[in-house]
Amino acid sequence: MAILQTEELTYTYSIGTPFEKTAVDHVDLSINEGEMVGVMGHTGSGKSTLIQHFNGLLKGTSGRVLLDGKDIWADKEKIRDVRFQVGLVFQYPEYQIFEETVFKDIAFGPKNMGLDDEEIKRRVYDTAHDIGLREELMERSPFELSGGQKRRVAIAGVMAMEPKVLILDEPTAGLDPAGRDKILGHIKAYHERTKNTILIVSHSMEDIAEFADKILVMNKGKLFCYDETKKVFARSKEITKIGLDVPQVTKVFSELRDRGLDFGKEVYTVGYAKELLLKKLREKENGRIA
Amino acid sequence: MLKDITIGQFFPGDSIIHRLDPRFKIVITLIFIIMLFTGGTFLCLAVGAVYTLMAVLLSGIPMKMFAKSVKPIMPFLVITAVINLLLMNSGDVLWSWKFIKITHDGINTSVFMIIRIVLLIVGSSILTYTTTPITLTDAIEHLLSPLKRLKFPVHELAMMMSIALRFIPTLIEETDKIISAQKARGAEFDTGSFMNRARNMISILVPLFISSFRRADELATAMECRCYHGGEGRTRLRQLKSAPRDYIALFITILFFALVIALGHICK
Numbered sequence: 001m002a003i004l005q006t007e008e009l010t011y012t013y014s015i016g017t018p019f020e021k022t023a024v025d026h027v028d029l030s031i032n033e034g035e036m037v038g039v040m041g042h043t044g045s046g047k048s049t050l051i052q053h054f055n056g057l058l059k060g061t062s063g064r065v066l067l068d069g070k071d072i073w074a075d076k077e078k079i080r081d082v083r084f085q086v087g088l089v090f091q092y093p094e095y096q097i098f099e100e101t102v103f104k105d106i107a108f109g110p111k112n113m114g115l116d117d118e119e120i121k122r123r124v125y126d127t128a129h130d131i132g133l134r135e136e137l138m139e140r141s142p143f144e145l146s147g148g149q150k151r152r153v154a155i156a157g158v159m160a161m162e163p164k165v166l167i168l169d170e171p172t173a174g175l176d177p178a179g180r181d182k183i184l185g186h187i188k189a190y191h192e193r194t195k196n197t198i199l200i201v202s203h204s205m206e207d208i209a210e211f212a213d214k215i216l217v218m219n220k221g222k223l224f225c226y227d228e229t230k231k232v233f234a235r236s237k238e239i240t241k242i243g244l245d246v247p248q249v250t251k252v253f254s255e256l257r258d259r260g261l262d263f264g265k266e267v268y269t270v271g272y273a274k275e276l277l278l279k280k281l282r283e284k285e286n287g288r289i290a
Numbered sequence: 291m292l293k294d295i296t297i298g299q300f301f302p303g304d305s306i307i308h309r310l311d312p313r314f315k316i317v318i319t320l321i322f323i324i325m326l327f328t329g330g331t332f333l334c335l336a337v338g339a340v341y342t343l344m345a346v347l348l349s350g351i352p353m354k355m356f357a358k359s360v361k362p363i364m365p366f367l368v369i370t371a372v373i374n375l376l377l378m379n380s381g382d383v384l385w386s387w388k389f390i391k392i393t394h395d396g397i398n399t400s401v402f403m404i405i406r407i408v409l410l411i412v413g414s415s416i417l418t419y420t421t422t423p424i425t426l427t428d429a430i431e432h433l434l435s436p437l438k439r440l441k442f443p444v445h446e447l448a449m450m451m452s453i454a455l456r457f458i459p460t461l462i463e464e465t466d467k468i469i470s471a472q473k474a475r476g477a478e479f480d481t482g483s484f485m486n487r488a489r490n491m492i493s494i495l496v497p498l499f500i501s502s503f504r505r506a507d508e509l510a511t512a513m514e515c516r517c518y519h520g521g522e523g524r525t526r527l528r529q530l531k532s533a534p535r536d537y538i539a540l541f542i543t544i545l546f547f548a549l550v551i552a553l554g555h556i557c558k
Binding site for chain 1: 301302354467468470471472473474475476477478492493496497500501
């Protein structure tokens, strides 16, 4: 069932000045419940602008955004409730941390929801566990933590609102590979536990290939495509043309196909590639024996 | 949104006013301001208005932009008008109620003041709309350079100004981002109880201060890495050069100024 939809969504900023620009151009989109979506797009392709429409931080110049089939702007007073249902984690979210303790900072969102102390406590500890923050960190100042830990505190701050849809804008930007894997792993675990819809904006094709069921590609403000991961990476030539990349391993296999070794399938994760290659090798050996 | 604030916002264009030497533009603006304050009659003001209109038309900047720059001072205009209206007791009394007296002179002064302030704002916004902040500080540094002899830190002052100007958009953007991030966590800034709103302001100010300090630190390091050590012996990428048109513009302005002074004497 579709949880998040857009209809002809368009957003133009600085209308009437020389800086006028259409950042989101007639986007029609329907995201189903429980999906894990990777969002790709060149810098300035409008993906960051687009995701800010999903929780009503921006209001489209024209078109609609539907959450559970209802226009999020139907009642202006209720827009805050939409923000609790569609959690948005910005790029470099650690820059929004302001409380004295980790606990208080994660509790900021739930507190704004007007929950009681018992529930807030449960949510803060649950999400801290989900994102891999040890309990003894909870009473520490968030400013003493390492970069990766700060990032996780900030992500937990949004997760603790237990939104139906969680959107993360480049959650791993600027982290080392270990920190990146850790955060992605925790997000994946959270997804498996809650079955909530998750959108992740990322520039790393490998990461997207690893976790996403579907991929949303933006190009110059327009929706380039929104489809299953393998179908999107099957269009590697077009993807490369709009300045994006496909995973390294997909490139290797596309090159192999050009040279006459066709596996007949789209390969975009290293694990799957290994499986296919081993199978092929085994077939070859068996063929030799027979 | 915060982005719509126009503090010295440059409006790109290629009009004759855009191309004038910024040093001349500053001097011309100063003369213009003095001109507005020397003329004490409506006739003098009319001359100022003609001059302003001419400059506005030449600058090719849409009228809308000027309306935008006048808008924020509307409350100030209203207060000035009301105070003048109430405090001027000379002249024919047109209407009175208890201690309040509205006089002919009062109305005159109010209207006069409003026109004068609007002209002042429109005239000086032409300067900021047609000159990038960086060239503006360059020009100020140039104009103040005689003060160097008196050991006045002109270069440092100009550098501080350009850094401050350079960071206004960055800080606005940063504030915008932080506000959005906190809104995404359900913070309210325009509704809710006073205590709540005050608390929510903290959620903007703390991150903003932290990032400003971090930025300042990084900028200082970056400048030192490029061997910045003050103004001594620095050369410029863009040299300011004056052209005949600058002198013509200055001449026209002085002409208008002279006209205002002359009119002021005659009409007395």
